[in-house]
Amino acid sequence: MHGQAAVAGIGESTYHERGRSPHSEFQLACIAIRRAVEDAGLELTDIDGFVSYLDQRNSPNRLARALGLRELRWTGTPWGGGGNSMAAAIQAADAAVSSGQARHVVVFRALAQGQFGRYGQAGGGYGGPGGSRMGGVFAFNGTYAILSPAHQCALHTARFMHDHAISQEALCEISLACYANAQRNPRALRYGKPLTRETYHASRWIVTPFHLYDCCPENDGAAAAVVTSSERARDLRHRPVAIIAATQGIGPPFGVFSQATLGSSHYRQVAKHLWDATGLGPKDIDVAQFYENFTGPVLMALCEMGFTSPDGVEEFVSNGALIGPDARFPFNTSGGNIAEAYIHGFEMINESVRQVRGDSTCQVENVEHALVVAGPGYAPGSAVVFGSPR
Amino acid sequence: MTRVLGDQWALPALDDLNRAFFTAGVLTLQRCLSCSHLQHPPEEVCESCQSFELGSFASAGRGRIESVAVVHHPIHPALAGNTPYAIVLVSVDDAPGILIAGNVRGTEPEAIEIGAEVRVVFESANDPDEGVALLIPQWELSK
DSSP states (O other), X not given: OTTSEEEEEEEEOOOEETTOOSSOHHHHHHHHHHHHHHHHTOOGGGOOEEEOOSSOXXXXXXXXXXXXXXXXXXXXXXXXXXXXXXXXXXXXXXXXXXXXXXXXEEEEEEEOTTTSOOTTSTTTTOOSTTSOOBOGGGHHHHXXXXXXXXXXXXXXXXXXXXXXXXXXXXXXXXXXXXXXXXTTOTTSTTTTOOOOHHHHHHSOEEETTEEGGGBOOOEEEEEEXXXXXXHHHTTSSSOOEEEEEEEEEOOSOOSSSOGGGXXXXXXXXXXXXXXXXXXXXXXXXXXXXXOOSBHHHHHHHHHHTTSSOTTTHHHHHOTTTTSXXXXXXXBOTTOHHHHTOOSTTHHHHHHHHXXXXXXXXXXXXXXXXXXXXXXXXXXXXXXXXXXXXX | OOOTTOTTSOOBOOOTTTHHHHHSSSEEEEEETTTOOEESSOOSSOTTTOOSOEEEEEEOOEEEEEEEEEEOSOXXXXXXXXXXXXXXXXXXXXXXXXXXXXXXXXXXXXXXXXXXXXXXXXXXXXXXXXXXXXXEEEEEEOO
């Protein structure tokens, strides 16, 4: 904790539209891991741990065998069915390395939604009478065709917008910023495909208040980062990027839908623990990546993390405030889930490492602290601050 | 009363925790027999006193819309003929703090607003496994 561990290397596969990857999901994982290890200046035989999240299918044993590891000392994955645990995966690697229980832990995310099912179609596969049924606790939502993360996030966003008189333009600004920043990033799937306000508003509704462009696409690809001690990282290829702190959290009420947390992204606990652990606050953050499976929850997360207030958030995101390296609030500088690639937010981990190193395609000047806020709506949420080793 | 999502849409699979909610014909929530705490969705343990002795509470089924969204994209082929449809979260007057998910009958989806007063109604279906009548709670705007 507190900068004892650092990211020494990052890597990713080429990103693909859903179903277009020439490689299997497992091969994509191997590509990203190999590149991250090479970027660090390490050998695959140096790796002794794997951490992932979101019910990762590619197991540590299978990876260790395929990649020729010498031994495996640490494996783990945070619970949770969404991108909420993306930064919690960094936290798990930080804990392993800082406590000396592993030396070089790879954190990664790989997905091939062409090869396997679609994450966005949560609970999919039921078929009506004669087919499968809405079972267990899912019956209380699925019977009413409240099925996907889009539906859940829409209900939270609709109440937030209602309570604070937030217009559709605020959501539009999040999408426009992601697309604009992706125009600088050749890795991005939306590179060369800018979005206009007119196209946004003309696009079809998925579920109100989300137009098509409020929803991230579904993609195939993999991304990985190597976590080691800040001390060891100093002797490696790149300037180390310290994990200042990563935290996860949720407080009562714990359910997905309750009156006390309706219109929330569930990030109040994460914010409290992150700022306590880092000794930092919103004013110390030079660049931020916010997980946008959908645009609306970003507005709530910006408020709950302490950057603005519900009554000020629309102004906070408007008039180009999020666009480019000189933005008033440098945000999703690689294009994020919406416009770089939906690798369940791991592309944001790699982008933050690039920002601290100084080699982003949308490089903010003099980055001391880079923040990543993971997926909203599902609990527990998580966040991480990267910076220079102290 | 036929289903607002169409009779092809998936039915709940009944179990000991959800059977009362989907068959009673009154809005049935879970109440702890030890401490009287109300909770929804039902659970095997009371979230207030951790008792395993849980009974039921018959709500009058009157409340208000706490949030609403209109689904236009059919996420499953069985919904294709029934979009757009409204999804809502409802609070009921006699169980503060609890939200109940549902759809709204008898009103155009776009006309449903946060704060609108609603009352429970029940849609009928036959459970293909147990052969019992399902009475699925839904909502209508109060006149």
